[in-house]
Amino acid sequence: MHSFGYRLNGLLTFAVTILALMCAITSLSDNFNTPSPSAEIKIMNINWFQKQPQGHDEVSLTMNVSADLQSLFTWNTKQVFIFVAAEYETRKNSLNQVSLWDAIIPAKEHAKFWIHTSNKYRFVDQTGKMSADKIVLTGYSLPEEYR
Amino acid sequence: MDWQGQKLAEQIMQVMLLVFAVVSFGAGYVLGSFQMMMLVYAGGVTLTALITIPNWPFFNRHPLKWLDLSEAEKHPKPQVAVSSKKKSTKK
Numbered sequence: 001m002h003s004f005g006y007r008l009n010g011l012l013t014f015a016v017t018i019l020a021l022m023c024a025i026t027s028l029s030d031n032f033n034t035p036s037p038s039a040e041i042k043i044m045n046i047n048w049f050q051k052q053p054q055g056h057d058e059v060s061l062t063m064n065v066s067a068d069l070q071s072l073f074t075w076n077t078k079q080v081f082i083f084v085a086a087e088y089e090t091r092k093n094s095l096n097q098v099s100l101w102d103a104i105i106p107a108k109e110h111a112k113f114w115i116h117t118s119n120k121y122r123f124v125d126q127t128g129k130m131s132a133d134k135i136v137l138t139g140y141s142l143p144e145e146y147r
Numbered sequence: 148m149d150w151q152g153q154k155l156a157e158q159i160m161q162v163m164l165l166v167f168a169v170v171s172f173g174a175g176y177v178l179g180s181f182q183m184m185m186l187v188y189a190g191g192v193t194l195t196a197l198i199t200i201p202n203w204p205f206f207n208r209h210p211l212k213w214l215d216l217s218e219a220e221k222h223p224k225p226q227v228a229v230s231s232k233k234k235s236t237k238k
Contacts, residue, residue, distance in 0.1 A: 002153055007200045011160050015192045018168045022188070025172065026181065075179040 026076050033074045039067035052124070059123045061100065066114040073108040080105040086123060098123055152206030160199040167191025
């Protein structure tokens with residue numbers, strides 16, 4: 001530790017190593033948080049159900065989504081990505097999942113919301129024999145380090 | 148810096164960085180803000196750098212006593228055997 005550069009290098013290396021450890025610990029501290037989100041989706045209207053020229057079915061829906069996701073936000077959460085997926089079964093495929101709408105929630109204040117929207121993405125089924133749906137709301141949260 | 152000063156500088160650096168790491172983690176956890184933790188830690192690193200890196204006088208409290216020139220001349224330096232090898236490199 002006998003010269004300026006030598007001490008600077010030593011200090012910076014140690015500081016960055018400790019920083020890495022701190023980030024790892026903050027990541028682990030997320031496990032103490034048990035989230036309890038709640039969400040509800042109501043389909044207001046099926047706008048159309050048509051057959052495309054290739055033989056696919058297309059559906060357009062209007063739905064009310066209301067959710068309270070505030071408990072998902074810990075100090076280590078940068079944003080929460082949620083999407084609405086339609087899960088259904090046809091005679092050809094036993095499980096289909098189609099994403100209809102998604103959003104990014106950047107902060108805890110925006111996590112309790114109600115929105116009336118039509119599906120953002122087209123809902124097309126290739127088998128041409130779609131009959132019944134059940135709508136599921138799923139989400140992922142991105143921790144702070146994924147900036 | 149002298150030897151004692153170097154040891155002191157290294158100890159101060161390690162202790163201060165660890166203390167600031169703990170303090171910043173606590174502050175961030177309590178306030179619920181990752182940004183706060185990073186800011187406090189960055190401030191701590193800068194403060195530590197200001198204290199340990201420059202050559203402050205308190206690091207030089209046990210200076211090394213170099214030999215006086217008059218004393219040194221009384222004891223001749225040992226002769227080092229120099230073998231002159233001239234390597235001429237031609238490009």
